[in-house]
Amino acid sequence: MATIERVEVLVTSPGRNFVTLRITTSDGVTGLGDATLNGRELAVASYLEDHLAPLLIGRDPARIEDTWQYLYKGAYWRRGPVTMTAIAAVDVALWDIKGKVAGLPVYQLLGGRSRDGVLVYCHASGTDVEALLDDVARYQEQGFHAIRAQAAVPGLSGSYGVRKGQLYEPAATNLPDEQAWSTEAYLDVAPGYLAKVRERFGFGFHLLHDVHHRLTPIEAARFGKSVEELRLFWMEDPTPAENQEAFRLIRQHTTTPIATGEVLNSIWDVQGLITEQLIDYVRTTVVHAGGITHLRRIFDLAALYGVRTGSHGATDLSPVTVAAAVHVDISVPNFGVQEHMGHTAETYEVFRGTPRLANGMLYPSDEPGLGITYDDEVAARFPYDAKYLPVARRLDGSMHDW
Structure with missing residues (x-):
């Protein structure tokens, strides 16, 4: 043995x-x-x-x-x-x-395919509305069928999700960047720029938006109600998820679908959200929720209550997690969508054999196992470089959820 x-x-x-x-x-x-x-x-x-x-x-x-x-x-x-x-x-x-x-x-060990490919959503963003619209058009030309839209809030340095370079990677300094935030300003502009996306591109694709834990439950309810006619695929992380009861209040006021769970780590953290049908998509991921074994438990529970999957997939997850996620996604019956951001060319030199992307879908490798290899020689060229995620402060200087 x-x-x-x-x-x-x-x-x-x-x-x-x-x-x-x-x-x-x-x-x-x-x-x-x-x-x-x-x-x-x-x-x-x-x-x-x-x-x-x-x-x-x-x-x-x-x-x-x-x-x-x-x-x-x-x-x-x-x-x-x-x-x-x-x-x-x-x-x-x-x-x-x-x-x-x-x-x-691995997907064959999980029961085989439940679908031909894994629908992914990409990240469109802009420093203003016109830049966002141009970015949405660019992703549509690349064949994506699901697009997250984020634009900067005028006058604020802390607008979440606005890309500075090729990829969105907020961990960029050796000490946390302190960013200013105003919920009132965000609520004034976000529904408007999402409406502009629908006005220009119509309803022939899935439109997503990430609130990123920044609203109170009643603020999130008001936001969700204000965008109902835009038929969002989901509003993500409308409020911090530590208080699962908060999502009941949001549910009482809006039919906009809700997704949450990327910062949650176990089935017990999402149990109430799922069993009481307070969310529509659970966003737990392989790497932060105990691996394939435990993620399958979460997704199986979700399937019993009509909750679909929508796993986190940002650049802070290595290609190993991307591969593992796609093996799970393609096998579970209640798959919804998979976040996809891609990585730098240097990352793909270290991690070889990532899932294939075509026409807005990811396809798992048919190589035995995950289908990923690690190049030690290339990895040695890139030593650890300490970086932190930003923090957010309200305009009065008090701390706010980033």
Whole structure:
């Protein structure tokens, strides 16, 4: 019987920081898992290297469920983003190994395809409305059928989601950038620029918008009601999700679909949101919600209540997570949409074999396992580069949710 022989924690920064776990078995099979937690990367690297790696040596790599329970229940201090990201890295690496041993892509081990491809949404943005409209047109020309739209709020440095370069990557300084925010100004302009998108491009594509946790429940309800005629695919993270009861108030006032969950880490964090049908899309992701094993539990629960999937997929998730997500997405019956942002050319030199993008859809690799390889020589060219996500302050100087 093969056992886990080596556990390596690999840190590289080809445009942004990624933490990767590589597990090697005694018969030479390797598996990769993503362990990236944006702005707190080294906390997960330490958790893996100092605490989990010694526990894995000598274990049977085929016992994925048992290993998941061992790492989760054995910690005593459960859940949270650091713990669940570390467990996810181990879990995904073991699924990668299992696929390679079986000679099958991971999605075949999950029951095979439920669809031909995975619908993705891209990120259109602009420093003003005209720039946003031009960006939407550009993505439509590329064949995307689902587009998130964000534009800057005039006079504010803290407008979320506005791209500065080729890719949107907010972690850009060695100390958090402090950005000004005004909810009143945002509520004055956001419904208007979303209406402009519909006026110019019509209703022949899915239009999404990310509020990014910035509204109170009643403000979110007012926003959702104001955009109902625009038929948004969803409004994302309308209010901080720690208070699941808050979504009941939003539901009482608007029929605009709600998506949340990218910062939530377990089935218990979304249980009430799902079972009480307070959301329409659950956005938990492979890397931050305990890996493929635990994400499937969340999605299976969601399926019972008519809630669809919409996993987070920003640039702070490595191509390993993108690949794992697509293997899950293509197999689950209640798939909704997958966020897709892409990565820098340097990132694709380190991580090779990413899912194929065509006509607004992602298609998983049919190579055994996840279909991703890691190039150590290229990765060594990009040492860790400390960066933080921004923080937001109201105009009076008090802290606000970023």
